[in-house]
Amino acid sequence: MTPDLMRAGAVARRAAEERQIAATAGRSGGRETSYSRVARPGELDTAHGAILYLDDITVSFDGFKALNALTLSISAGEMRCIIGPNGAGKTTMMDVITGKTRPDTGHAFFGSTIDLLRLRENEIASIGVGRKFQKPTVFEHLSVFENLELALKADRGVRASLFFRLSGEQLDRIGATLVLIHLKEHAQRAAGALSHGQKQWLEIGMLLIQDPRLLLLDEPVAGMTDEETERTAELFLSLEGSHSLVVVEHDMKFIHALTHGNPAKKVTVLHEGSVLAEGSLADVQSNEKVVEVYLGR
Amino acid sequence: MSAVLPSPAMAASIAPRRGMLLGIRGWTGVTIALIVVAVLVPIANLLVPAGSVFHLSEYAVQLVAKIMCYAICALAMDLIWGYTGILSLGHGVFFALGGYAMGMYLMRQIGSDGQYRLPMPDFMVFLNWKEFPWHWGLSDSFVAQMAMVVLAPGLLAFVFGFFAFRSRIKGVYFSIITQAMTYAMMLLFFRNETGFGGNNGFTDFKRILGVPLQTPTMRMLLFVITGCTLIAFFLMARAIVDSKFGRVLQAIRDAESRVMFTGYDPLRYKLAIWTLSAVMCGIAGALYVPQVGIINPSEMTPAASIEIAIWTAVGGRATLIGPIVGAFFVNGAKSWFTQAFPEIWLYALGAMFIAVTLFLPQGIVGLVRGPDGVVARLRRAVRKEEGSAS
Numbered sequence: 064m065t066p067d068l069m070r071a072g073a074v075a076r077r078a079a080e081e082r083q084i085a086a087t088a089g090r091s092g093g094r095e096t097s098y099s100r101v102a103r104p105g106e107l108d109t110a111h112g113a114i115l116y117l118d119d120i121t122v123s124f125d126g127f128k129a130l131n132a133l134t135l136s137i138s139a140g141e142m143r144c145i146i147g148p149n150g151a152g153k154t155t156m157m158d159v160i161t162g163k164t165r166p167d168t169g170h171a172f173f174g175s176t177i178d179l180l181r182l183r184e185n186e187i188a189s190i191g192v193g194r195k196f197q198k199p200t201v202f203e204h205l206s207v208f209e210n211l212e213l214a215l216k217a218d219r220g221v222r223a224s225l226f227f228r229l230s231g232e233q234l235d236r237i238g239a240t241l242v243l244i245h246l247k248e249h250a251q252r253a254a255g256a257l258s259h260g261q262k263q264w265l266e267i268g269m270l271l272i273q274d275p276r277l278l279l280l281d282e283p284v285a286g287m288t289d290e291e292t293e294r295t296a297e298l299f300l301s302l303e304g305s306h307s308l309v310v311v312e313h314d315m316k317f318i319h320a321l322t323h324g325n326p327a328k329k330v331t332v333l334h335e336g337s338v339l340a341e342g343s344l345a346d347v348q349s350n351e352k353v354v355e356v357y358l359g360r
Numbered sequence: 361m362s363a364v365l366p367s368p369a370m371a372a373s374i375a376p377r378r379g380m381l382l383g384i385r386g387w388t389g390v391t392i393a394l395i396v397v398a399v400l401v402p403i404a405n406l407l408v409p410a411g412s413v414f415h416l417s418e419y420a421v422q423l424v425a426k427i428m429c430y431a432i433c434a435l436a437m438d439l440i441w442g443y444t445g446i447l448s449l450g451h452g453v454f455f456a457l458g459g460y461a462m463g464m465y466l467m468r469q470i471g472s473d474g475q476y477r478l479p480m481p482d483f484m485v486f487l488n489w490k491e492f493p494w495h496w497g498l499s500d501s502f503v504a505q506m507a508m509v510v511l512a513p514g515l516l517a518f519v520f521g522f523f524a525f526r527s528r529i530k531g532v533y534f535s536i537i538t539q540a541m542t543y544a545m546m547l548l549f550f551r552n553e554t555g556f557g558g559n560n561g562f563t564d565f566k567r568i569l570g571v572p573l574q575t576p577t578m579r580m581l582l583f584v585i586t587g588c589t590l591i592a593f594f595l596m597a598r599a600i601v602d603s604k605f606g607r608v609l610q611a612i613r614d615a616e617s618r619v620m621f622t623g624y625d626p627l628r629y630k631l632a633i634w635t636l637s638a639v640m641c642g643i644a645g646a647l648y649v650p651q652v653g654i655i656n657p658s659e660m661t662p663a664a665s666i667e668i669a670i671w672t673a674v675g676g677r678a679t680l681i682g683p684i685v686g687a688f689f690v691n692g693a694k695s696w697f698t699q700a701f702p703e704i705w706l707y708a709l710g711a712m713f714i715a716v717t718l719f720l721p722q723g724i725v726g727l728v729r730g731p732d733g734v735v736a737r738l739r740r741a742v743r744k745e746e747g748s749a750s
Binding site: 188205247 | 374375376600603604605607608610611613614615617618619620621622623624625626628629632
């Protein structure tokens with residue numbers, strides 16, 4: 064066998080393994096789903112298939128209902144795109160999930176056992192919900208490397224941070240993430256000196272290195288060049304299966320790229336704080352109500 | 361396949377170098393500072409005869425010792441303001457509490473040598489008190505009072521900080537309530553009933569641990585202790601700032617919500633650095649009182665706390681050497697001004713603060729270091745000259 068063939072074989076094997084992982088992740092089956100499974104409080108339980116379940120959530124600000132009896136469920140390993148006109152409640156929904164805003168009524172569950180409404184922001188982040196803000200938010204005075212180091216999954220306590228030493232394994236993890244987000248050359252630069260698109264990527268990198276199970280991405284490609292947008296779409300597609308993603312986006316081209324070639328991928332349209340339509344991108348786009356909302360007939 | 365494994369060379373290139381705490385120049389500076397404080401100043405003050413050029417007067421020693429206490433406060437302020445972005449305008453209260461804890465012990469050390477020749481402090485005799493109030497219970501014990509130096513400001517800061525940070529009070533609102541806190545404490549300490557000597561405070565100290573205070577050797581000993589404490593706190597602050605804890609603090613300053621959504625609880629981090637900062641001020645106060653010989657509620661005036669912030673801003677926020685430089689610069693200027701033109705000192709201080717805010721956002725240290733600093737400009741000029749010559 065020539066080295067070329069061996070390399071090609073290795074690549075093919077790895078691709079097959081990845082497909083295997085993607086196919087099994089998030090599915091039901093095995094001992095974890097049986098009736099006799101052990102309930103572990105505080106641990107994510109996706110045996111029933113859903114990783115996020117919002118039920119009848121209402122949030123009002125001075126009488127204005129930002130969310131109006133919103134009910135939404137995201138399956139484990141799913142990538143869900145959420146679209147909607149301005150003021151439809153997309154960001155408020157993320158605020159509710161991440162603990163920033165408390166709803167007036169309703170329930171929010173992470174997996175089937177964790178009640179999100181009882182946890183604070185940092186606790187929600189530590190159990191595996193990562194959030195990217197609409198405006199890229201990085202630590203401007205720290206270097207790119209230090210930004211990733213802070214986000215790295217590790218003990219978040221004060222004492223642990225005071226005596227924290229980076230292990231070789233963690234260093235490799237940061238290195239791999241730097242390569243993934245194309246910022247390896249900028250590792251020692253202050254994050255504040257990066258371009259807008261690079262900051263977006265850094266924030267995505269900070270999310271990934273936290274190892275979240277659910278990623279909430281609020282307009283992740285705003286301000287990116289076409290090439291960067293394309294690369295972001297590729298990155299998100301590679302995460303699908305092992306992670307659950309909720310992508311809020313205005314850029315229809317980007318949504319096309321994310322749902323491309325798979326009519327089973329759902330797109331949710333929010334309007335005035337509740338779900339207006341849900342289905343494949345083509346279905347949603349041909350939906351009368353959606354057209355009406357978007358074109359304002 | 362080798363492309364999959366990260367090479368050691370790559371790991372080395374992305375990781376910042378850490379572990380030395382200071383560079384070689386930094387350690388040299390610390391060593392020189394230690395030698396000056398612990399060897400040269402004592403020799404110049406105690407051994408060199410008074411007529412010599414190298415003699416250091418009592419006055420100069422006392423002034424520098426006082427400023428070193430202030431420098432500790434400025435350093436503490438820098439940790440909470442420069443690095444964590446929380447402007448406290450009430451740090452004077454922690455300084456005063458440490459000072460009062462030390463003062464109580466020193467008052468008991470006077471024994472029966474006071475004006476009234478009675479075993480109680482003069483102000484208590486004057487108020488016709490027959491026994492010590494409850495909070496003076498342990499004041500006879502040096503160890504207990506030294507514990508109070510740490511505990512009193514630490515506890516106040518912890519409780520105050522817990523409620524303020526838990527309620528997510530930030531920015532200027534936080535600064536205002538710290539002003540209110542120091543003002544309230546001042547009013548409390550002004551009252552005779554609270555048992556802290558009212559508006560006269562504590563003074564006329566005679567001894568510490570049975571040893572007379574007003575001897576040159578004792579003064580020098582206190583000077584050396586103060587200097588070493590300042591250097592130790594500087595190194596401690598450096599270690600904190602260089603740790604991941606310190607980077608979380610800076611992250612809180614830059615984007616607190618991102619810190620929260622990354623899984624850190626900002627409350628704990630803020631509370632930890634806030635309490636530590638208060639304790640540092642308390643220790644500074646405890647070192648200040650035996651050297652200056654008086655503690656009274658004027659240390660708790662809102663203006664006294666604002667001054668600490670000014671030292672830090674003038675020296676340079678978010679650099680550790682900055683606040684120390686600032687404390688020396690401003691207080692040096694103050695001692696000169698109040699002798700030469702006493703009536704315009706406050707105007708000069710205000711003008712200095714405005715000038716620094718407008719023209720030197722990085723403070724005096726920023727003037728020297730940093731991309732726009734003198735050093736960088738000189739280097740650039742030299743490089744340009746070399747470029748044009750070749």
